[in-house]
Amino acid sequence: MIKEFIEKIPKAELHIHLEGSIEPEMLLTLAERNKLRLKYNTIDEVKGAYKFKDLRDFLYIYTQGTRVLKKAEDFYDITKAYLSKVYSQNVLHAEIFIDFQTYSKRGIASEMIMDGVVSAIKGAKSDLGISTYLILAFLRHLGAKEAMKTLQEGLKYKDKIIGVGLASTELGFPPELFEEVFEEARKAGFKTTAHAGEEGPAEYVRNSIDILKVDRVDHGNRAMDDPELVKDIVKKQIPLTLCPLSNIALGNVKSLESHTLKKKLDMGMLVSVNSDDPAYFGGYVNENLIAVQKALALDAIDIVKLAKNSFVSSFLPKEKKEYFLDLINAAEL
Ligand code: HPA
Ligand code: ZN
Numbered sequence: 001m002i003k004e005f006i007e008k009i010p011k012a013e014l015h016i017h018l019e020g021s022i023e024p025e026m027l028l029t030l031a032e033r034n035k036l037r038l039k040y041n042t043i044d045e046v047k048g049a050y051k052f053k054d055l056r057d058f059l060y061i062y063t064q065g066t067r068v069l070k071k072a073e074d075f076y077d078i079t080k081a082y083l084s085k086v087y088s089q090n091v092l093h094a095e096i097f098i099d100f101q102t103y104s105k106r107g108i109a110s111e112m113i114m115d116g117v118v119s120a121i122k123g124a125k126s127d128l129g130i131s132t133y134l135i136l137a138f139l140r141h142l143g144a145k146e147a148m149k150t151l152q153e154g155l156k157y158k159d160k161i162i163g164v165g166l167a168s169t170e171l172g173f174p175p176e177l178f179e180e181v182f183e184e185a186r187k188a189g190f191k192t193t194a195h196a197g198e199e200g201p202a203e204y205v206r207n208s209i210d211i212l213k214v215d216r217v218d219h220g221n222r223a224m225d226d227p228e229l230v231k232d233i234v235k236k237q238i239p240l241t242l243c244p245l246s247n248i249a250l251g252n253v254k255s256l257e258s259h260t261l262k263k264k265l266d267m268g269m270l271v272s273v274n275s276d277d278p279a280y281f282g283g284y285v286n287e288n289l290i291a292v293q294k295a296l297a298l299d300a301i302d303i304v305k306l307a308k309n310s311f312v313s314s315f316l317p318k319e320k321k322e323y324f325l326d327l328i329n330a331a332e333l
Pocket of ligand 2: 015016017167195218276
């Protein structure tokens with residue numbers, strides 16, 4: 001059964017926003033613990049509100065959800081819940097986007113966030129063996145100056161954060177606005193990634209690669225509109241972290257059957273499957289893989305390739321990548 005094959009195969013998740021993993025039950029628990037009034041009282045009411053017109057509409061609801069996070073233990077609990085969940089799906093390595101900017105406005109210091117998140121990561125490493133990296137996301141709608149300040153804040157945790165990324169509303173906030181920030185980040189030794197071509201045009205993918213010089217692109221769907229860019233992405237083997245269920249939930253792709261994932265795979269693009277915001281978009285990595293397998297008739301060879309790509313596209317050092325690739329080769333599936 002291909003479903004069991006998908007569930008069992010060792011894999012990495014590279015595109016997940018920590019706050020996007022807060023399940024409705026957790027949301028209600030944290031709201032109660034922090035004495036916060038929400039618009040919803042039941043899990044069904046929360047779920048009912050998770051219908052989005054587009055990325056902007058989603059980000060509004062998602063940001064409302066982040067209000068339940070107030071203390072280090074809240075960040076600890078959501079990180080622990082995410083890592084335990086994905087470990088049960090045979091995710092052996094995760095690279096998680098964290099965000100300081102949403103919280104600094106509310107007087108929540110980065111120290112508190114990092115305190116909770118890092119202790120959950122350490123616990124999951126020792127209890128489960130799962131390895132985790134953190135990527136600090138800049139919220140592009142807040143502009144380059146704020147991103148630069150956030151980078152300075154991130155430098156305090158240089159030993160705990162592997163890289164930086166560009167997230168939030170894409171349209172109207174092109175990558176080139178952040179050229180200086182990314183140059184500084186690269187100089188400081190951070191890996192880099194940027195959301196591009198999720199709702200924005202191929203040009204945003206092109207400029208993320210050429211101007212921001214990113215190591216990887218998040219989504220990158222719309223790169224397909226520019227054949228020269230596609231050739232370049234294949235030649236340079238720039239990883240694209242695809243998030244199929246996210247694309248459907250946000251209306252960026254019409255149907256899973258028309259998703260270009262299989263086309264990209266067949267063209268030799270280094271694509272992986274990720275969840276983006278699993279609590280909001282209908283599933284974690286395995287649900288995403290199972291859905292695209294069905295819609296695009298992927299076979300076991302495609303699934304192995306996607307799983308291998310997830311490690312190859314990661315920010316892990318070469319020897320760790322090889323270790324995980326060997327695990328896949330040796331796995332009895
Ligand atoms: N796109 C951009 N920014 C985000 C997303 C997304 O899907 N989720 C959380 N922040
Ligand atoms: Zn994302």
